Amino acid sequence: MDVADEQRFREFVSARSPALMRLGFLLTGGDQHAAEDLVQTALAKLASRWRRVDAPEAYAKQIMYRQQISWWRASRRRGEVVQAEPPELADRDLNHQSELRMVLRSALARLTARQRTVLVLRYFEDLPEQDVARALGCSVGTVRSTAHRSLARLREIAPELARELEVAK
Amino acid sequence: MTRLLRDTLQEWADETRVPHDLADRALRRRAWKPVGMVVLAVGLVAAIAVSAVGLRGAGPDVRDPQATMRAATGVTLPPRPSPAPTDVRADTEHIPPAKLIAAGRMAVSAYYIARRERISDKEQRVVYRWSLYDPRTDGYEKTSWAWVDVAPGLQVAAVLDGELISRRLGILDLNTRQILKWIDLEHPVGSVTWSPDGTKVLATAYSSYPDILQGKGDQASPMGNSPRTGYYIVDVEAGTADYHELPPLGDGTFDGAGQPANMNGRQDLGWSLDGTLIWAPTDTSPDRVFYTLDGEQTEWPKGDRYVDYSRISATSPNGRLVLGRGVPADPVGGQKVLQLHAWADDDNVIAVGCAGSCKSEFNNGLVLVSVDGRRTTQLGANRDSDKEGSWRWVLTPR
Numbered sequence: 193m194d195v196a197d198e199q200r201f202r203e204f205v206s207a208r209s210p211a212l213m214r215l216g217f218l219l220t221g222g223d224q225h226a227a228e229d230l231v232q233t234a235l236a237k238l239a240s241r242w243r244r245v246d247a248p249e250a251y252a253k254q255i256m257y258r259q260q261i262s263w264w265r266a267s268r269r270r271g272e273v274v275q276a277e278p279p280e281l282a283d284r285d286l287n288h289q290s291e292l293r294m295v296l297r298s299a300l301a302r303l304t305a306r307q308r309t310v311l312v313l314r315y316f317e318d319l320p321e322q323d324v325a326r327a328l329g330c331s332v333g334t335v336r337s338t339a340h341r342s343l344a345r346l347r348e349i350a351p352e353l354a355r356e357l358e359v360a361k
Numbered sequence: 362m363t364r365l366l367r368d369t370l371q372e373w374a375d376e377t378r379v380p381h382d383l384a385d386r387a388l389r390r391r392a393w394k395p396v397g398m399v400v401l402a403v404g405l406v407a408a409i410a411v412s413a414v415g416l417r418g419a420g421p422d423v424r425d426p427q428a429t430m431r432a433a434t435g436v437t438l439p440p441r442p443s444p445a446p447t448d449v450r451a452d453t454e455h456i457p458p459a460k461l462i463a464a465g466r467m468a469v470s471a472y473y474i475a476r477r478e479r480i481s482d483k484e485q486r487v488v489y490r491w492s493l494y495d496p497r498t499d500g501y502e503k504t505s506w507a508w509v510d511v512a513p514g515l516q517v518a519a520v521l522d523g524e525l526i527s528r529r530l531g532i533l534d535l536n537t538r539q540i541l542k543w544i545d546l547e548h549p550v551g552s553v554t555w556s557p558d559g560t561k562v563l564a565t566a567y568s569s570y571p572d573i574l575q576g577k578g579d580q581a582s583p584m585g586n587s588p589r590t591g592y593y594i595v596d597v598e599a600g601t602a603d604y605h606e607l608p609p610l611g612d613g614t615f616d617g618a619g620q621p622a623n624m625n626g627r628q629d630l631g632w633s634l635d636g637t638l639i640w641a642p643t644d645t646s647p648d649r650v651f652y653t654l655d656g657e658q659t660e661w662p663k664g665d666r667y668v669d670y671s672r673i674s675a676t677s678p679n680g681r682l683v684l685g686r687g688v689p690a691d692p693v694g695g696q697k698v699l700q701l702h703a704w705a706d707d708d709n710v711i712a713v714g715c716a717g718s719c720k721s722e723f724n725n726g727l728v729l730v731s732v733d734g735r736r737t738t739q740l741g742a743n744r745d746s747d748k749e750g751s752w753r754w755v756l757t758p759r
Contacts, residue, residue: 231383
């Protein structure tokens with residue numbers, strides 16, 4: 193990487209790091225440090241192949257998706273973000289959307305990295321199932337079943353959301 | 362459900378903070394190597410040399426033919442200790458340190474804690490609270506100076522009176538805590554740094570406070586137009602203060618590729634290793650641009666090798682080894698060294714790392730590591746270096 197390359201790399205990072213950090217934050221279940229680590233790792237790999245990559249953002253994201261899942265696969269190095277039990281809201285009125293979102297966040301943080309990644313790719317990145325499959329290196333059937341199991345798991349973790357989840361069917 | 366899930370994800374993602382130095386971190390990480398190799402000598406010399414390209418002709422002509430000279434009354438500086446102490450001093454109990462941290466030829470002479478203050482809905486400023494080595498207690502004393510720099514030898518410090526930028530520069534005797542001399546300046550300055558021989562002070566002048574960030578919360582970033590105006594060279598013993606204009610480097614937005622640039626407001630100047638030139642920091646690579654003492658741009662001084670973005674020499678005292686860029690990883694015993702900062706002596710380097718268990722790359726402290734990577738001694742307690750309010754050391758020759 194020469195001086196001009198480095199400058200272009202810095203410009204890319206400056207422009208796109210908010211988007212990458214948002215993605216990393218969700219993939220890691222709201223863990224700021226883990227998200228920074230994930231983005232840094234992806235950017236370091238990107239930097240080492242800078243001249244050979246045509247679509248740097250897509251490449252960085254691809255590394256993040258796979259890295260997140262491989263970490264989980266390999267050794268639970270990061271483990272799941274351990275969160276306190278979701279707040280006891282059974283007796284409270286959950287009409288407020290903001291409360292529902294808080295419950296859902298807490299439940300999302302307790303999913304496995306793989307389950308969460310599939311949901312983030314489908315509902316945050318808005319990727320069709322085929323693209324998710326390509327990004328994660330698995331079949332469309334696996335994406336579909338993982339998404340299904342992830343939603344079921346959310347229902348299990350946060351029964352308060354069951355009605356919302358049922359409506360979604 | 363889909364709607365709720367989408368909304369939740371969007372809202373949650375808004376809570377992340379975007380670190381300002383991701384590119385630096387990525388470029389550094391790319392260069393990590395096992396510390397066992399503490400990249401001594403040969404290979405590294407070549408790597409460093411790559412960054413030492415000449416900069417002749419680059420950038421605007423910033424020479425100021427009409428330097429202002431202000432007379433002041435000189436002061437006799439206390440002598441440096443000879444021989445200078447070289448013992449290893451650690452404080453692994455206190456954050457920030459309460460007792461002197463030192464190893465070999467270098468000591469933590471001061472440290473600062475930076476925090477952000479809200480100025481308006483759109484702007485914040487970073488302010489520094491300095492603590493200064495106090496030989497009377499062998500610890501550190503909190504100060505209210507706007508900026509400080511301790512001279513090599515740890516006998517005196519240059520201090521700036523006030524809170525942000527200052528027209529009053531003081532020479533403080535560290536042992537008596539008395540100001541030996543006040544020097545009044547026509548142009549306000551925002552930083553001071555001693556020449557390597559401890560006889561002159563380079564003070565960087567700004568028309569307004571340089572550490573202003575635009576934006577809210579952690580999204581705030583430098584505004585891209587530095588208010589640097591020039592610099593003073595204060596000859597403390599002769600009692601003169603020469604002012605030279607030196608506008609800031611461009612922020613890189615409109616410069617051609619490869620032009621040195623810096624989008625930070627604070628662009629404090631530094632001395633070359635032998636004190637015959639000065640340099641301005643860039644946020645590009647190479648990491649600095651050199652000028653004569655009169656402010657004329659000049660080539661990178663032959664043989665000068667610096668720790669990246671620092672005033673400290675990367676070359677070992679005996680001249681045989683050169684610290685690498687970035688470096689480190691997992692050497693012996695699971696201990697990690699993350700950045701190499703300064704040579705303590707020919708065989709040991711003051712570095713950032715962790716001799717115990719680090720929660721993350723940013724949970725680290727000062728360590729002393731042998732060049733073969735076999736011995737690591739913790740000098741300071743681990744702290745979360747990425748967190749606002751963490752202390753940042755300044756290393757000075759003892």
